[in-house]
Amino acid sequence: MVELGVVYRNIRRADSDIAARLGAFGAATVHEAMGRMGLMKPYMRPVYAGAQASGTAVTVLLHPGDNWMLHVVAEQIRPGDIVVAAVTADCTDGYFGDLLATSFKARGAQGLVIDAGVRDVRVLTAMKFPVWSKAISAKGTVKTTLGSVNIPIVCAGALVTPGDVIVADDDGVVVVPATLAQKTLEAAAAREANEGEKRAKLAAGVLGLDMYNMREPLQRAGLKYID
Amino acid sequence: MVELGVVYRNIRRADSDIAARLGAFGAATVHEAMGRMGLMKPYMRPVYAGAQASGTAVTVLLHPGDNWMLHVVAEQIRPGDIVVAAVTADCTDGYFGDLLATSFKARGAQGLVIDAGVRDVRVLTAMKFPVWSKAISAKGTVKTTLGSVNIPIVCAGALVTPGDVIVADDDGVVVVPATLAQKTLEAAAAREANEGEKRAKLAAGVLGLDMYNMREPLQRAGLKYID
Amino acid sequence: MVELGVVYRNIRRADSDIAARLGAFGAATVHEAMGRMGLMKPYMRPVYAGAQASGTAVTVLLHPGDNWMLHVVAEQIRPGDIVVAAVTADCTDGYFGDLLATSFKARGAQGLVIDAGVRDVRVLTAMKFPVWSKAISAKGTVKTTLGSVNIPIVCAGALVTPGDVIVADDDGVVVVPATLAQKTLEAAAAREANEGEKRAKLAAGVLGLDMYNMREPLQRAGLKYID
Amino acid sequence: MVELGVVYRNIRRADSDIAARLGAFGAATVHEAMGRMGLMKPYMRPVYAGAQASGTAVTVLLHPGDNWMLHVVAEQIRPGDIVVAAVTADCTDGYFGDLLATSFKARGAQGLVIDAGVRDVRVLTAMKFPVWSKAISAKGTVKTTLGSVNIPIVCAGALVTPGDVIVADDDGVVVVPATLAQKTLEAAAAREANEGEKRAKLAAGVLGLDMYNMREPLQRAGLKYID
Amino acid sequence: MVELGVVYRNIRRADSDIAARLGAFGAATVHEAMGRMGLMKPYMRPVYAGAQASGTAVTVLLHPGDNWMLHVVAEQIRPGDIVVAAVTADCTDGYFGDLLATSFKARGAQGLVIDAGVRDVRVLTAMKFPVWSKAISAKGTVKTTLGSVNIPIVCAGALVTPGDVIVADDDGVVVVPATLAQKTLEAAAAREANEGEKRAKLAAGVLGLDMYNMREPLQRAGLKYID
């Protein structure tokens, strides 16, 4: 299943327009729309508050302490892509900094999701290049060992196939398989359809208990009120 | 001790004015004034920097991955309350987001303290609805199992009895038992009484060694200076 | 090797000008220039985003839950120093708050690095007194046990000898031995010399693969491209 | 709620016979019988495989790095008790070793549950004195600060009131409130009543799907089999 | 990619003889033979020392706190299989105990690998039913939500496709894709071919430096000996 030393140049990307529209819904809504599947572990955090991105995944498998393949993957980025990077063992090294961010941005990348560390956080923040990582570390890496580009990878507990849609924001990172992107978009839109109305009601003091008709099922489940 | 499926509607709340005045001292001062008891574990963090809240606790016991009781507790909120939520097992799911925050706020809640995850962090920040949690996660929850409202709970290592005062800020979350609230307030006020003077002295270069008369006890303890 | 209850008053500090110039390069560059040694564990984080400091280390060894020696070390601070504090066992208590920060600042300290917790984060942020710690906690400490000042300590996995240069920012905390400070400064300067040019090329879309001549070594290592 | 410096000499212990009989069911069965409440966090582990104990709780609240109160609690132990120890902040120090174990055993203690570290593990194992702890550490402690004995404490996330029944084995530590002990015993007995029969059926190859009549509810829930 | 509520009854299992022979080499050797891929995270530990198993994977995706699907997967077990279980979010609950172990064993299962908790550890040990888990917990689970059986899952960071070979022992758990099983077996055999001879040399005092001809490459890399 895992091949080392290969770069797949042609991948089937999900529709970029769908990716953008999924991004507008945010990670929480998209995750619900997916049936609560496809979320990376919650240790994946944006390097600055308010980071938001969506796009199609180009994937890269790295070795601990070695970021050589990030240069290889840079060439495979097309506008609208998000790079998703996994490592073959736990590592918090700073694989990615301002120079690579400059390069990725120039290639049209929407951001980076990496199950490892990054650095130059101040500059990444100033550049507004969104990155989700599990650590921040000044520790640099070497460039000696081959990994692979655009193979299926496991990143922070989630399977990512090249071309999948990635939706990431303050709430986390969600992977939407390319084949489910359209359907997920529709489900997300349906979920959001009457959110504004609900919010207005709740703001006016209406209780979820009433708005969602929960009183009867709660009573049936045996809830007792004691004065 | 733990009852499931019950909602206590009448709890004895600490005085709301005392709760507000305790909040003005902040978590660190109140914790000192309590004799260094009642602090939740330091993994409880505000979802945005600068969050501050104090109020009387309404408590809720939840099950992993199930936020049904957050709707039940909403009805029990009175202006000036803080909702404190515990879960029967470790869970990082996102139990709480912008809709529930809208509802809680409309009911007069001062904030939420939850030993689990929350989501919609961007909106919570924009709303200035303060939340302390142990995780941020896009993962939503179901509504199928009964917990309880306004029973004593253990939240992040601290026992919380309904009606206790909660003081929370960037430094953490402190629980002040209702019976100790007045006494703690006095102790906090006494601690703060000459803080301004101390700060001015220290800013002028006076050493704590001299201001607190530490040189003699340090010498007695055997401290040696070597040139 | 470890002495308790001693304060060394005379330490050989690295050149303060070199410390300042190393600070301008930032932790990531300095760490590279050191040959990737001397980095504290990545759990050491600034208490506010954008914190930056460099200076010469005055060290202090503390006991769990006891900050007495922070008052002792305050007297040993000279303008341009950074206080580096270790604890004899893991502890997240809040050893340091606004009063000590006022005192340290008045003495000319550039910041604090502590392998434990701190508090009064809101005030530290407002004061712009930079602190790197492993935790934030409202829990205060006692003043009963002697530690030592200006002995070699292990802080967050790194050996710190009094007088070493400390460089800290969002990316972490690096320790530069005094004897290597000049050489590290030169190496850092050399690394940065053509960064601007590189950044411009990458921003223009040139790939690292080409700029760093990686294609040939990648091919030699066996990288295969598959269409 | 939390008093420091007090020792309650008279506590209402649960019936010792019930405690012993609950112990025979083991932690997993008792926890089920309690309605899945009262379990300490799973980081609490026995210091040797196969450790088993049950008894009535005498509680002690300790300070980080200080085991003075373990000597105080020793005097309060009656045959059939289990000592349950909490600390006011996270600490992994080795509070308890072979001498205290000798003393506790002589007093009739059934074991120790401590949310901190212990040492002399080899001797504890040889003595067959069962201990559940969150860490093992050679680091000793001082004897300088007062805590309390026989007050309600929070230990590893569970509230323990003096006199409660503690059931501990390889699977973890369960707290049964004294008032629920009899009822829990009956529920545990009922659960176990036909375990032997079930085990025999399953060993003979009968599926839980059939033995528990799960096929119909699974189908109703929508389970699909695909060949 | 992830389907909920489905059970695939027909999967293509790797050859059972190859699975058994891979097991004889152990996890470390097989992992090397795979090119150091396919290892689960090292937090996966056997519940008793010396546990060893190999077999073909039947997979199951569970929900937090819900073990219903373990009964469903039991029916799909064939002699020589190992059950591999993942959960849709982090959970340490005790999903599996002595009754399910009795059932799995009766169906011919070689063991269980579960990215969650188990219980009845004493009985599992006595039964010699090998289990690898990330936790041990007395906390039981409910039976209310559908997951899936024999779909690809991510377990402890590794992708497992139904029918893959699993090799597990004290050193960890390795996943060998069915398509690579034969080739991996050959590579493992080749690695082991002259292990006995090497071990004898090393036992006789021959250095790896000489046996592996490392002196010359070490010198070339710049290693300096200082007397």
Added chain:
Amino acid sequence: MVELGVVYRNIRRADSDIAARLGAFGAATVHEAMGRMGLMKPYMRPVYAGAQASGTAVTVLLHPGDNWMLHVVAEQIRPGDIVVAAVTADCTDGYFGDLLATSFKARGAQGLVIDAGVRDVRVLTAMKFPVWSKAISAKGTVKTTLGSVNIPIVCAGALVTPGDVIVADDDGVVVVPATLAQKTLEAAAAREANEGEKRAKLAAGVLGLDMYNMREPLQRAGLKYID
């Protein structure tokens, strides 16, 4: 301070007889005798229960995922040594297995202490070659990068200078600087002198409260007994 690519062949070892006698006291007693300094973090655990070792330290600094220098250090082992290994970044890979253990044992090593992972745990246990590590992992390592041998290192939070005495058992790993070895031995012997008598008294039911004359200081500290 840290040199890469060097091997110091001549180090000043502590007296081997003292090292052996310190070992007989065990880690807890030696740590007390040192004034509670020099203990490695408690995450360092023996790979099998009952492991015990003491000896003089030969040190090695490794890179993540690279065990080349373990072959280099093997040549520097003299009978009575313990190898102490640190890594320049957090890593759980299995650096050490049965072949290296065979080699180390043949050279006279008393054991290995490594702030990383090891493998072949079953064989290490059968060989009775004691190892303390922070992880167990089947993941092997490469042999490509130079570290150093016999330089001062930081291992699991403790500074280790070549030639120091290491005492390790179930309770953890203690480092005794060579210069303090004799003095520590005397202090340890003094501590143990009347342990037997104390144990006998405690076993007879005498309380520590009386044996150590604690009642008066406890009363002075304000302890209150409540009936």
